[in-house]
Amino acid sequence: MSTTDWNMKTFMKGASILTISAIIVKLLAAVYRIPFQNLVGDKGFYIYQQVYPFIGIFIVWTSYGFAVAVSKLLAGSASEGESKAVKRIAFIYLTGLSVSFFILLMVFAPNFANAMGDLELVSLLRAGAYIVLVMPMLAVLKGSFQSEGRMTPVAVSNVGEQAIRVAIILIGTWIAIRAGASLYTAGEMAMWGAVIGQAAGVVILALYYRNAFKGPSVKIATWRIVKELTVVSLSVSASSLILLLFQMADSFTVYNILLAEGFMSNTAMEMKGVYDRGQPLVQMGILIASTLALAIVPLIAHHAAKREWRGAEPFISLTFRTAFLFGWAAAVGLALVLPYVNEMLFETRDGSVTLIIFSFQIFWLSLILPLTAMLQGAGKVKIPTMLLMVGLAVKIVANQLLVPILDVTGAAVAGNIGFAVIACGLLVYFKKVLPVKLAPARFYGWLFVATAGMVAVIIPWLLLADQVLFDQLSSRIGATVSALTAVGLGAGVFLLIVMKSRIMAEKEWYLLPFGKRLARVQLMLTKNRR
Template identity: 50%
Template sequence: MADNFGMKGYMKGALLLTIAALIVKALSAVYRVPFQNLVGDQGFYIYQQVYPFISFFVVWASGGFAVAISKMLADAESSIHPVERKGFISRTIFYYLTLLSIIFFCLLFFGANILSELMGDLQLAPLLKTGSFVTLFMPMLALMKGRFQSQGKMEPVAYAQVFEQFIRVAFILVGAIIIMHTNKSLYAAGNAAVFGTVIGEIAAVILLLYYSKKVQIVPKKLKKTERTWPILKEVTILSLSVSMSSLLLLCFQLIDSFTVFSTLLHNGMESIKAMEMKGIYDRGQPLVQLGIIIASSLSLAIVPLVALQSKKKGGRGPNPFIQLTYRASILLGVAASIGLVIVMPYVNQMLFETNALSNVLMVYVLQIVPLSVILPLTAILQGMNKLKIPALILIGAILLKYIGNCYFIPNWDVLGAAIASNIALFLSAGLLMIYLKQLVHSKLATKAFYIKLCIASGSMIFVVALVDQVIQAVIPIVTGRMESVIIGGCLICIGAFVYLTIVAKTKMLAVKEWFLLPFGRKMARYQLLLNKKK
């Protein structure tokens, strides 16, 4: 598909989808904070228990399948009978997705009682039944997104993504406000939040239907017949490879849903306390999501360049872009992770009203570092058409997470779940780095880069800890939320300034490299200013 577009048009479309994806991811992370403030830790637990069940098929269909469909339809342009070929592909995939959506619907709706029993909370069954309806809209949504993308029409897809998320977030928050001011049922608030996801998907379908009003969604059956199995095989492999890094996080959350609360109950903890502890543990999810937004944007923005350069026979090849993506990801991932760790008590209280289990959340947000590597590297390997090994590595991570939860939670409660996630993710990131280095036959970063990274990180930790000690000497006990907002905000700004100043002064990235990154122009100017010769 890239060959049919000029670099300018290709990157313009990629940039539009990148901006839309960033807005969606930011909204997805941010809305959880006011929602938790409205329903408390117990209410947050309720929603987070069912969220991964509902989101799994949504991410696979509207993300993975849409991209796979767009590629297959674009490839069909070069066939002998492109119209018939594209019609057959669209119809086959639509029927396949319809079958999958019915299977997932039945699993969630009719299996709700079994699933909620396995999670240790039977009152979650109505939420699973409500969420099951979201699967029924996925075939049409995925097919329309895929067709628009295959034609290079990125605007409808971008608008639909943002519109869907905006409607969903608005419905979730308004529903929580109304319910918490009326019957105050936490399970009803959770059910309203799940229903908001269904409404958001319907809104996206309606908007795309508006853009598709002159286009037949499912082509009529033609006389010409082809084999369906190669199409089903290709779309399944492509869709899973595209969405595997996102599905990895959802699988981790699914494992937590099945193991954390039930294990805490089995250890003798009271039900309400176990719910609240799981809810506090789940505070880490929006923090991690915010921390990996930069890595996600790099995956969306830089990876098309990697795919394009991989197909070219001449030139520098994809290696410079691969190295840049890796260095930028780890640079910003380390900053976000360590920054959150050193100010966690303030951030915890600032966002979620209390600083409970801040030590657990400090361990939890360390996930940002390996995820900042996993997300772009899996996307790069996908662009290089290397799918098998990354898939095996991520499947291994899921199994390791489950084993870790079973072993660590009985001994360390929710801290054990955070440790299990970190072990699985760091190991996966390391294996992906080793595999990619073997493919590109060059280092992803130099030894000097890692030394400078340690200097920048250590300086940030030292300065922030020093300022924090001075503040604590002046204000011995921080009790109020507003105090946490002021102190935490100041420490975050100081830490970011120190870290980015050292990064710019030591030229960890070249000026021209900053210009290739999303929103990197200001850093390029700052770096030029700091290193300006007298």
């Protein structure tokens, strides 16, 4: 394969395959929590969400961050022997980390559970610990494929492991609940589903690639490889880890503070479970932003490598405007229909005010993910990572101050404050590093008009739906019809105004995943003005 073919055809085809698989994986990751919550209720959901960040952080760090780091080192290898050496060092290093983390979770599970205020979580932590043992092989195999430009096996593995994981979690939980098992047993079943899913991912990759470690290798500086693997993996996965780290901060603080404020144990668990309903909603809301980071950022990195910043400017501006546009629309739109969405997905409208506040995290994360990825593309990783840690510290402190006053609503406010600090810090740093005009003033003006149009349509429609539908249909079906029709109307009006204003050019829609249809609609709407 020629260098030109690799740089253009293979790279873009591979990026497209990975983007599509990432969308499927992220959708599955968000959506399965809804039937899971319906099966186990708010208390069962609390149990699962308390423990998931422990394994989620290690999954993201190794299967995503380390895979990218391994890929980068292999791509820079001078010979086949050096590549073999890099793989061996990466595998041994990751194995050491995995075994250490496994022992840590196994031995100190009672300490972690005690720190979270619930000793019955020990069995879930220990079940989840097994997932780290499959990570070394998964990371090295993914990195090997990515370094060769073979993205199909990685995509198949990603989708396969997530689909198997979701199936086992839901089927296993259903069987456990039907058998009369406790909610903690159901939660433990969900942890085993994650373990088996990741193991399936390794099996899929191994079937594609059977000689990862065969052949002679050469001697290279082990410490240099270990250092680069650590630094690159952490910096690359930092923005993906931040949502999980915020969840972990909640695991250690929210339930304990509620108990300290005098709430009974069961009540506090259910309150935390209701608050955790916000997680899948946010994950679905940031789908466009995370897709953007995967799809457009490689183009920016390509120009950055050649120091062609003028060539990269249109992509930078497009990425920012699209993330801002859809992040804001998703956050405001979800906030408007949230009581109905809450009942549609989770059976009740409990905690709707808390979840309305929670949903605005979509906007901040929609800025954070692409900005961090673009800065990484420009080789800037230290300051963004530091800003993410500052935001996490702010979240922890804000939890301590606000949860005693506002209960779980305080945790939702604290999350917004933490993410806002990160987003604003990233914007300031971005403008300093890359003095690019991100969006003209008319962009924000028309965004305000489009938002006002969306609000003006959704609120009267929901008031009308309340009068008409709920007399004719059951409460949950009525909420479903109200929510879906309101979302359709609101999104239609919002996009109509955006397209008529042409704050996104037709050629820009074409660059976005699935943007061709929107470009054609905009051309029809604006043909008389051209």
